[in-house]
Amino acid sequence: MTAAPSVPGVITAEQVVQTARSIAAVQDATGGIPWPEGHVDAWNHIECLMALTVAGLHDEARRGYDWLVRHQRPDGSWPMKLVGGEAAETGGESNHAAYVAVGVWHDLLVTGDMEFARSMWPVVTKALDFVVDLQTTRGEIVWERDTAGEPAPYALLTGSSSIHQGLRCGVLLAERLGDPQPDWELAADRLAHVLTAHPEAFADKSRFSMDWYYPILGGAVRGPQAVQRLDLEWDTFVVPGLGARCVSDQPWVTGAESCELVMTLDALGDDERALTVFADMQHLRHEDGSYWTGWQFVNGKHFPHERSGYTAAAVILAADALSRTTPGSGVFRDAGSQQVRITGECGCERAHA
Template identity: 25%
Template sequence: MNDQMQQHLRKKPYLVDAIAGNSAMLVSLGSTGRLYRLWWPHIDYPQHVDEIRTGLKIGSTPGGVTWFDDPAEGWAHAASYVPGTNAYRVVSTHSTFPVEVEQTDFAIPGQSIMARGYRITNTGHDPLKLDFFHYGSFRIMENELYMTTEFYGDHDALLHFRHQYAFAVGSTAICSGYQAGQGAWKQSCEGALNGSRIDMKPDGSVQWTITDIEPGQSVVLPVYIAAGHSRKEALEALETAKSKTYDDWFNDMVAYWADYLSAAAPCPGGNERISALYERSLLAMKLMADEATGTIVAAPEFDETFSRCGGYAYSWGRDAAFVTTAFNKAGLGALTEKFYDWAITAQEPDGSWQQRHYHDGSLAPHWGLQIDEGSSLIWGMWEYYLHSGERPEFVERMWPSIEKGAAFLAKFIDPETGLPLPSMDLWEERLAEHTYSAAAVFGGLSAAASFARRKGNNGLADQWETLAQRIAASIEEHCWNEDKGAYYRGLKLNVSPWDYEASVAGGARGTVKPRDKSYQSFVLDYDSIVDISLLGLAVPFGAVPVDNPRMTRTADAIEALLTSPKVGGIKRYENDTYIGGNPWILTTLWLGHYRTLQGRYDEARRHLEYALEHTTPSGLLPEQVDRETGETAWVVPLTWSHAMFVLAVHMLAERGELPTN
């Protein structure tokens, strides 16, 4: 790993411990209180922070500033969410200094303000004098260049700005020192800011002096990061932050999240562990739904350089369809409806939905069409329509988009197999006629047909229903693999020339087909890998009945072949190598969904328990669990994981099978 990448990961690790925000401003945080990233005014883009550090210089103690987030400097930390909120609290104690720092991070609801409250307690026997330092380096608009940092004396604020974004840092307490630009980090570490007022640099520091903290006494210092689309807006936002006490803002935040949770359906049953994760899931999922647009993103971004993956802070129609169904079950249908109002703005002129999108509906970096994305959206619209009481006004708003979308699906059929034409699979790794994608198109066309009947267009409804049933029949005709006792993952799998040669030499059948510009495609007849997504045939799309013997055998093959041997949990598919080939939370819960529908409740509860046992220390669900250690392996939090948990809870509760203690 090169020095530049090592430096980047030191500032911004892949795995974070918590997120906080208000659905317009989002931050990711570490268990030491380190703020790694800050997005505003949308939760996916742009990100603005390079590095933010806070620390103390205690009295005349030699050695300069000690930074809270550095365990090497003698700090120990205990971190958790403030119950019932998206505020993250870290209590830091020092092995030598007689001080405890309780840091609470939250975004103020309805404001472009991040509040960072520091309650500093003298745990010693003598009065304490200290200086508090806030160092900030901003990478505004995810750009390293053309920043300016300036101290505004009239506002007692350090302002970082570039183009149409500005961030003002200040407090209700009057600062005792500042430095803009050149050398700010070095001077901060030494605890001696030089008063430089302006520099065309991204970083700067502010210092507050706190004197005469008596033994046992606590002092609260709020630090606000206020955002705006101009210097004026950011400074005005900071003045808004200063217009109320920190305690008032904190109480407003607590009330906001209490109102949100009270509007949701309470967690069924009475199991405390399930209820706690259910509540945390609803809180996390809200932060992943953009306040302005309704976009639902997969996760807060953690790999913006695409060093190990293709990024996660985008909206996938498939993920969102699962998330909105969870919102429905949780009584939060307003978030679902807002999302689908957004989704119709992301549709292509030809009626398709592409793989993933930014908050404004524009196409994000992608690998090509995934036909399950658009079909999942239409299916999700129907699920919401049923949940919402079959309101005709929702149909009227969605219908033009549904009609175009279903027409695209109807044309995207291979006449040879009766399945949807080749597209990328749900894991974005291979091009084929995927069985899961066929099930999703079945679900989308069936939903579109139901909408058409509500519109009185029975001819169109019959056409789409007939096509959906043909797809279901084609799955049975072409996609069963008796050798493995499971459905094929797909047909007409495109592979590399060398993989093709090796597969054909091993007995596989395939075809080399001419392509454009004299290129060739190397296509295997079948993809026989067992994949968790095959459960999608039955749940959620219903292309194959749950009790179909083939479906039952497929689920059993999934459990036998994909259970991780050391730590349990279900992998995505055979020979998965992504991040080492770990079990995933959502895949484990997916099998739990199927077992619930089968009536195999003990097994379903076991899969639910797996999620409960593999939360992060802050109570969030990751994407993956390390196959060797059982620790969190990748992506925190993953919205889809939380949605699958909420759905699993309701599926068991609806059958009276949710654990109560």
């Protein structure tokens, strides 16, 4: 078994395992990994499973994937929020569904367990077919389908960026399992184009740092355009010595966003800034290995007053990305490695060029 990742001078392998055990400690009897307030959503749940896998807690991760199998609906989605195994919010989010492909592909990279990947393949295919069915003519993917079956009237930039990674991982998984899915690849290409060239396609959530870095982290935007994008808002969202803000208009840094920014920088080869941000956010570490969700640096208080599994998961995934420890450490870095083929269907000048 591969050793847990470590980042010299910042976090040891033993501390990473301790952090993973803090995630396992909140896993419920059914395998779900809830938010501090008690609900489970598929996206954050999968992120936690990926972190458990990196740290070698494979039994706990498998229990979490069993939870996904049990709670997937016939249309391929999961309820937006589940409490005690029951749907508390019933709409199905497209980015939640897409993320299962990232999780299963990551698991295969780390463990090499083809039997498990094959067992999860029907779950992945239903989920990504649900996602692709929500793609518009222009190429963006709307954020949800409600319980009446109606698609949302708009798309979200962060969500679509994460979906782009899900589709790319789904294509790679399909090829590895010998069941190619060209429709997913076409959907990913169309989505990448919209993410790169059509900001007007998405609801304005620009106060959130995720909308700043996620088009890069999800693999749609790379190269000089990505560097330019990060530099443009760096001083807006990054607080030296503390990490990254969640939103631009509040004095509030958050651990998950900080670590996602670390992985974004790593994907661009910006090792120095990646390591700096990762070291800066360690003030959120609790003595038991868990991580506070955030820090309000004007009031000098943790806000909200909670330690979240998804924050701990982001720390572990960032440590793995920086250290290149497991075979899955490049799952974000490699999300932008595929060549995008644009057919011109959206009709814009850039597409025809």
